[in-house]
Amino acid sequence: MSDTSEEIIQPGDEFERRPVPxxxxxxxxxxxxxxxxxxxxxxxxMIGPLFLLAGVALKDIxxxxxxxxxxxxLSWRFLCAPIAVQARMTLYYQLEKxxxxxxxxxxxxxxxxxxxxxxxxxxxxxxxxxxxPFNIPMPGVEDVLPSNAAxxxxxxxxxxxxxxxxxxxxxxxxxxxxxxxxxxVLVFLSCGLVALHQLGAANWxxxxxxWNESIITAQGGxxxxxxGFWSVLLFAWxxxxxxxxxxxxxxxxxxxxxxxxxxxTTAGMFxxxxxxxxxxxxxxxxxIKATGDSNPVPGPMAANVAGLAGIIxxxxxxxxxxxxxxxxxxxxxxxxxxGSKRTTMTLVAGILATVAGIFxxxxxxLLGFVGLYGTILAPMGxxxxxxxxxSGRMGFQKFYAERINSPINVIVLLAWLCPVAIALYFIKFxxxxxxxxxLPCWVACGILHVVLSKLLQKKVA
Amino acid sequence: MNKLFKPLALLGLALTLLPSLLLLLGxxxxxxxxxxxxVGMVFWYLGATPWIGLASPKEDLGEKHNPSI
Numbered sequence: 212m213s214d215t216s217e218e219i220i221q222p223g224d225e226f227e228r229r230p231v232p233x234x235x236x237x238x239x240x241x242x243x244x245x246x247x248x249x250x251x252x253x254x255x256x257m258i259g260p261l262f263l264l265a266g267v268a269l270k271d272i273x274x275x276x277x278x279x280x281x282x283x284x285l286s287w288r289f290l291c292a293p294i295a296v297q298a299r300m301t302l303y304y305q306l307e308k309x310x311x312x313x314x315x316x317x318x319x320x321x322x323x324x325x326x327x328x329x330x331x332x333x334x335x336x337x338x339x340x341x342x343x344p345f346n347i348p349m350p351g352v353e354d355v356l357p358s359n360a361a362x363x364x365x366x367x368x369x370x371x372x373x374x375x376x377x378x379x380x381x382x383x384x385x386x387x388x389x390x391x392x393x394x395x396v397l398v399f400l401s402c403g404l405v406a407l408h409q410l411g412a413a414n415w416x417x418x419x420x421x422w423n424e425s426i427i428t429a430q431g432g433x434x435x436x437x438x439g440f441w442s443v444l445l446f447a448w449x450x451x452x453x454x455x456x457x458x459x460x461x462x463x464x465x466x467x468x469x470x471x472x473x474x475x476t477t478a479g480m481f482x483x484x485x486x487x488x489x490x491x492x493x494x495x496x497x498x499i500k501a502t503g504d505s506n507p508v509p510g511p512m513a514a515n516v517a518g519l520a521g522i523i524x525x526x527x528x529x530x531x532x533x534x535x536x537x538x539x540x541x542x543x544x545x546x547x548x549x550g551s552k553r554t555t556m557t558l559v560a561g562i563l564a565t566v567a568g569i570f571x572x573x574x575x576x577l578l579g580f581v582g583l584y585g586t587i588l589a590p591m592g593x594x595x596x597x598x599x600x601x602s603g604r605m606g607f608q609k610f611y612a613e614r615i616n617s618p619i620n621v622i623v624l625l626a627w628l629c630p631v632a633i634a635l636y637f638i639k640f641x642x643x644x645x646x647x648x649x650l651p652c653w654v655a656c657g658i659l660h661v662v663l664s665k666l667l668q669k670k671v672a
Numbered sequence: 673m674n675k676l677f678k679p680l681a682l683l684g685l686a687l688t689l690l691p692s693l694l695l696l697l698g699x700x701x702x703x704x705x706x707x708x709x710x711v712g713m714v715f716w717y718l719g720a721t722p723w724i725g726l727a728s729p730k731e732d733l734g735e736k737h738n739p740s741i
Contacts, residue, residue, distance in 0.1 A: 518710065
């Protein structure tokens with residue numbers, strides 16, 4: 212693979228099927244800005260309040276999120292970024308060499324479908340804010356199905372706008388998101404500070420007491436906790452599992468000059484996740500204290516602390532998350548169907564996401580969904596990790612699908628699906644929380660890839 | 673024109689954060705805080721859209737393939 216600084220770089224070249232040349236690589240600053248902006252998103256308005264509803268102790272939120280987000284940063288820095296700057300390939304191109312183009316399509320299909328549900332939850336988030344001026348009744352936390360026709364109409368309209376804009380292309384929305392990001396970060400911070408003021412605590416003990424009362428109110432008089440310290444830590448660590456240990460951000464860090472660019476994820480994790488999640492959780496606590504209403508509906512929560520600016524922030528946050536997610540789902544679906552138009556596939560993704568958005572359950576169950584997302588997709592990163600670092604040491608061939616010119620590397624198929632299938636069984640039938648399954652799946656997948664590769668690979672010259 | 677837009681945008685950011693701090697200090701009430709945040713929002717978008725949005729093409733760092741959570 213040639214890699215010279217004299218290589219001519221065409222405008223718009225995304226190097227999808229070749230290593231990123233030296234002249235196209237970016238300094239660390241670009242990554243800090245990107246991660247800070249990308250992780251102050253619509254999802255943050257949902258995740259924080261869901262911790263309160265799950266009865267998480269306040270100290271567990273502060274400490275669990277601190278350590279979990281740190282582990283996420285370390286995963287990006289020491290697992291993902293080093294491979295990215297050595298291989299310089301997108302996840303999809305590198306995976307194709309290992310697993311075959313057919314398996315990449317299957318991965319893309321899973322990716323695309325999960326993206327649609329994620330985008331659907333964000334359409335719900337935006338719709339809860341759009342509906343406020345029209346006094347639309349909001350869905351409650353117990354609502355799985357749409358609660359009223361008016362909310363359905365608002366959601367359909369919001370989803371339609373988002374889908375059409377996404378179909379027109381990535382750049383326009385990306386530019387707007389770039390503009391909105393610094394403002395959104397400060398709105399999150401402001402919302403948290405105002406909520407803290409509304410809670411009226413003079414010290415940590417007072418804040419803790421109010422927090423516990425909020426949990427009791429939210430749970431109808433009980434104080435049951437379904438998430439403890441380890442759940443919070445693992446959730447924070449693996450919230451973006453598909454990106455770090457799942458290696459999806461190979462596509463990002465292949466542009467970095469050095470692996471130390473991986474530290475830029477600190478901006479996303481501690482600004483976008485740590486601060487924003489705690490701020491959003493405080494917003495729900497403040498709402499409960501003021502009105503007794505424990506429904507974690509982002510629009511009214513934000514209106515309570517930040518008025519119109521808060522409402523606009525919820526709309527923008529949901530939109531700037533849903534739009535690129537639908538765009539990405541469209542790309543994934545397009546890759547599944549050769550010859551299909553990106554615009555058409557993006558609209559298909561948009562329709563799926565909009566329909567999902569009608570059902571508030573996807574938003575209320577976002578914690579579990581994010582864990583499921585990581586459980587299904589992150590283990591592929593173990594295959595990439597094992598293939599890159601262990602093939603030489605353990606005596607099996609790197610990039611085996613490319614070597615044997617096969618569209619499906621059955622070894623990868625088995626190594627990926629077997630642990631995931633077992634995990635899904637435990638999640639569905641044994642009630643194990645999804646975030647507990649991600650790491651065991653990843654490790655099992657990596658081990659299986661090594662063992663099966665050694666046993667089943669045929670020597671290719 | 674950036675000499676106008678950039679300070680306007682930065683003033684908008686200040687008016688987004690400062691009201692909450694003043695509220696915490698008891699210097700203003702919630703109503704004024706919300707009003708100032710609206711002003712801040714307007715200033716930010718009026719200033720930042722031409723300043724950041726038109727300054728340079730957004731460089732793609734490959735993130736278009738990965739969702740943000």
